[in-house]
Amino acid sequence: MFNTKNLFKILTALIVLSFVLTACAQPTETPVVDEPPAVEQPPVEEPVVEEKPSGKLVIWVQQANQDVWESTVLPAFLEEYPDIEIEFVNYAPDEVANQVGLAIQGGIGVPDLAVTEYRSITALVELGGLMDLTAIVEPHMDVLNTTMMGYCTKDGNVYCVPWDIGPVVTFYRRDVFDAAGLASDPDSVSAAIATYDDLLDTCKVIQERTGLPCFGLNKANNYGTMLENMLWQQGLGFYDENGNVTIDDPYVVEALEKIGAFWEADVVSDSLEWTDPWYAELNADIDNMDTPPIATVTIGAWMGNFLKAWAAADQAGNWGVAMMPAYSPGGVRASNQGGSAYFIPEGSQNVEAAKAFIEFVNLDVDNQVAQFVYSDYFPANSATYTDPFFQEPDPYFGNQVTRALFAEVAEKVPFGFIYGQYAVTMSNNAATALQNYALGLRSAQDALTEAANAVRLETGLQ
Amino acid sequence: MNIKKLTKSNLNKPSSSSAWKQIKKSRWAYVFISPFYILFAIFGLYPMLLSLYLSFTRWKGVGEMAFAGLVNFALIPQDRVFWQSMMNGVILFMLYVPIMLFLALALAVILNSGKIKGFRVFRTIIFLPFITNMVAAGFSFRILLEKQNGLMNMLLRIFGLPTIPWLENIWWARVSLSLLIIWAWLGYNMVIMLAGLQTIPRDLSEAALVDGATPIQAFFRVTVPLMRPVILFCLITSTIGSFGLFPEVMTLTMGGPVNATITPLIRIYGVAFGSYQFGYASALAYTFFAMIFLLTVIQFRLNREQV
Numbered sequence: 001m002f003n004t005k006n007l008f009k010i011l012t013a014l015i016v017l018s019f020v021l022t023a024c025a026q027p028t029e030t031p032v033v034d035e036p037p038a039v040e041q042p043p044v045e046e047p048v049v050e051e052k053p054s055g056k057l058v059i060w061v062q063q064a065n066q067d068v069w070e071s072t073v074l075p076a077f078l079e080e081y082p083d084i085e086i087e088f089v090n091y092a093p094d095e096v097a098n099q100v101g102l103a104i105q106g107g108i109g110v111p112d113l114a115v116t117e118y119r120s121i122t123a124l125v126e127l128g129g130l131m132d133l134t135a136i137v138e139p140h141m142d143v144l145n146t147t148m149m150g151y152c153t154k155d156g157n158v159y160c161v162p163w164d165i166g167p168v169v170t171f172y173r174r175d176v177f178d179a180a181g182l183a184s185d186p187d188s189v190s191a192a193i194a195t196y197d198d199l200l201d202t203c204k205v206i207q208e209r210t211g212l213p214c215f216g217l218n219k220a221n222n223y224g225t226m227l228e229n230m231l232w233q234q235g236l237g238f239y240d241e242n243g244n245v246t247i248d249d250p251y252v253v254e255a256l257e258k259i260g261a262f263w264e265a266d267v268v269s270d271s272l273e274w275t276d277p278w279y280a281e282l283n284a285d286i287d288n289m290d291t292p293p294i295a296t297v298t299i300g301a302w303m304g305n306f307l308k309a310w311a312a313a314d315q316a317g318n319w320g321v322a323m324m325p326a327y328s329p330g331g332v333r334a335s336n337q338g339g340s341a342y343f344i345p346e347g348s349q350n351v352e353a354a355k356a357f358i359e360f361v362n363l364d365v366d367n368q369v370a371q372f373v374y375s376d377y378f379p380a381n382s383a384t385y386t387d388p389f390f391q392e393p394d395p396y397f398g399n400q401v402t403r404a405l406f407a408e409v410a411e412k413v414p415f416g417f418i419y420g421q422y423a424v425t426m427s428n429n430a431a432t433a434l435q436n437y438a439l440g441l442r443s444a445q446d447a448l449t450e451a452a453n454a455v456r457l458e459t460g461l462q
Numbered sequence: 463m464n465i466k467k468l469t470k471s472n473l474n475k476p477s478s479s480s481a482w483k484q485i486k487k488s489r490w491a492y493v494f495i496s497p498f499y500i501l502f503a504i505f506g507l508y509p510m511l512l513s514l515y516l517s518f519t520r521w522k523g524v525g526e527m528a529f530a531g532l533v534n535f536a537l538i539p540q541d542r543v544f545w546q547s548m549m550n551g552v553i554l555f556m557l558y559v560p561i562m563l564f565l566a567l568a569l570a571v572i573l574n575s576g577k578i579k580g581f582r583v584f585r586t587i588i589f590l591p592f593i594t595n596m597v598a599a600g601f602s603f604r605i606l607l608e609k610q611n612g613l614m615n616m617l618l619r620i621f622g623l624p625t626i627p628w629l630e631n632i633w634w635a636r637v638s639l640s641l642l643i644i645w646a647w648l649g650y651n652m653v654i655m656l657a658g659l660q661t662i663p664r665d666l667s668e669a670a671l672v673d674g675a676t677p678i679q680a681f682f683r684v685t686v687p688l689m690r691p692v693i694l695f696c697l698i699t700s701t702i703g704s705f706g707l708f709p710e711v712m713t714l715t716m717g718g719p720v721n722a723t724i725t726p727l728i729r730i731y732g733v734a735f736g737s738y739q740f741g742y743a744s745a746l747a748y749t750f751f752a753m754i755f756l757l758t759v760i761q762f763r764l765n766r767e768q769v
Contacts, residue, residue, distance in 0.1 A: 098735055105523045127524045127738060220630035220719035270609070270630070277610040291610070424736040435720045439632075454543055458737050460520075
């Protein structure tokens with residue numbers, strides 16, 4: 001028998017349960033009544049607010065590049081993207097890729113964005129660990145330098161975005177050419193040094209008539225840049241399209257011997273690039289007997305800024321720019337030295353901000369021109385070449401229109417098999433071969449065979 | 463009844479429970495010394511073991527490590543650059559170690575003689591290069607030894623002497639490197655020698671002098687034999703040092719000309735970070751370690767025999 005107390009408890013429990021069940025129950029289908037069919041209302045379009053990237057953007061870059069941004073486009077970028085906070089970490093040029101490589105291996109601590117030279121980036125492109133940037137580069141494919149894009153591309157995907165390129169030209173001293181009784185206007189000089197053989201003849205004339213060296217070509221510590229230029233301009237290099245080592249191929253032997261002819265003729269100085277004696281030769285007056293000036297330097301176009309700013313600041317008006325020599329008559333008179341590109345390592349914590357930075361700072365034509373005006377870093381973006389600035393005469397170079405010449409050369413640079421996964425190893429071994437040959441320790445063939453074998457052993461390539 | 467048989471092997475061996483008790487008893491001591499071992503395990507032991515494993519693999523720093531057995535080690539005999547770097551280590555050792563150790567000992571004896579006023583000032587001055595940044599020192603030496611306008615060659619010209627291709631000639635580049643190393647490491651070795659000398663009672667040398675020995679005889683017959691362990695320490699560290707030079711070479715000669723100053727450490731670094739062949743670089747590193755270990759053991763044995 002239920003007593004009253006129990007009955008009350010049961011009723012209370014049932015009431016509570018009914019409330020709970022009602023609350024949890026799915027809404028039942030509304031019974032269909034004869035109502036006029038509802039008129040379908042168009043969806044209310046809410047204004048789409050594109051969210052801009054924000055947050056911290058860590059960029060690994062050499063100090064000089066950071067200076068260029070800070071002095072030109074960075075304020076505008078931060079105005080456009082006020083919620084992005086940039087943190088720069090500076091490394092030496094070749095250290096950026098090393099540090100990124102280590103961070104990728106470790107799986108932590110990668111930057112959000114990095115900029116360094118192609119020579120270093122190409123190894124990372126080959127090894128993997130960089131983000132695919134094809135999507136942001138695609139709209140600009142037709143204006144970005146094809147050759148440099150080649151170093152950024154693997155299996156059809158783009159892993160770095162070219163910033164600048166180093167079209168190789170021959171800077172020459174007008175006053176030295178004048179003193180040697182040679183025509184010193186750019187066209188005449190370009191014609192006088194049409195090939196390396198012509199350059200050698202011109203050097204001999206300069207040597208005979210002025211006693212001045214033609215250029216610096218160190219023997220013991222030579223970096224091998226002249227050899228690289230000679231191969232690159234022919235579309236060759238230290239390996240072939242199948243990845244086989246070619247350092248000991250006959251064409252490299254021939255190039256080495258062509259360089260040897262300059263030592264044999266005794267028309268060059270023994271100064272080494274990027275050392276004080278070389279700087280002294282670049283900036284020396286023609287009558288300086290202690291440190292005679294060199295007549296030419298064949299190097300990337302970025303050297304123009306270095307000459308103006310510090311390497312030969314006293315020689316304004318005396319330097320001119322000519323086309324580099326071709327390897328053989330009618331050959332290509334364009335090669336590349338240096339240049340850099342942007343890349344985003346996998347594991348970047350702020351990919352959107354990094355992409356925004358590349359698009360704003362590097363792919364925007366006006367911003368790219370602004371950086372070129374400031375720095376002389378020659379853009380790899382040909383859309384910039386139509387800017388009036390490229391047609392302006394340069395007072396330092398005797399009012400020559402140098403930038404148009406640089407642009408012409410930049411567009412002719414062929415793909416050379418110099419950069420790549422083993423660029424550093426190949427260059428170092430080729431340079432050692434050149435030093436061995438220059439010092440008379442080995443014949444050209446022996447020195448290159450030794451270098452090629454060392455590369456094969458170290459890299460596992462054939 | 464379970465009677466444990468006493469044998470020679472377990473006589474003095476603490477049981478695991480008593481060892482655990484011992485550890486528990488001294489737990490705070492273990493806690494206090496643990497930071498070193500933890501850090502060593504992370505930054506020392508782990509890289510060493512990983513490198514050992516890598517030496518049996520082909521790995522480019524990214525992606526999978528492919529086991530390659532002894533392939534990397536089989537390449538080493540043909541690696542001319544590596545063997546040249548080892549030979550460079552031997553040549554550099556012979557060029558600078560005897561001179562440096564002799565100078566260090568001589569300076570230590572002079573400073574220890576008690577006849578030098580301002581002993582501490584001189585000791586500090588001689589030691590100062592050791593704490594100077596090697597990169598700065600290397601670049602300064604490079605400027606000093608520059609062929610055209612370097613101070614050294616300018617001085618030679620003033621005295622009517624022929625200039626020297628300090629960094630352009632194979633042998634002079636090695637000499638230049640040796641000069642930098644002597645300059646940088648002399649003070650360190652001198653301080654070690656000085657510490658050793660101060661443990662030798664003066665009475666011994668004085669007794670030899672009273673017995674009629676000349677100061678030179680006392681030095682070679684009394685001081686040098688008693689200093690033998692200290693000299694051995696300096697010799698071993700210098701031997702390892704001459705094969706392991708890195709910043710000195712990178713800033714002064716970059717391994718050139720024609721690899722004449724390249725050292726094993728630079729070769730290993732180049733293979734790892736130039737060619738991204740971490741497996742082969744690890745094999746080179748372990749080969750290098752084994753050779754240095756062997757060299758050190760030989761030096762110890764020779765010294766023990768002489769004592």
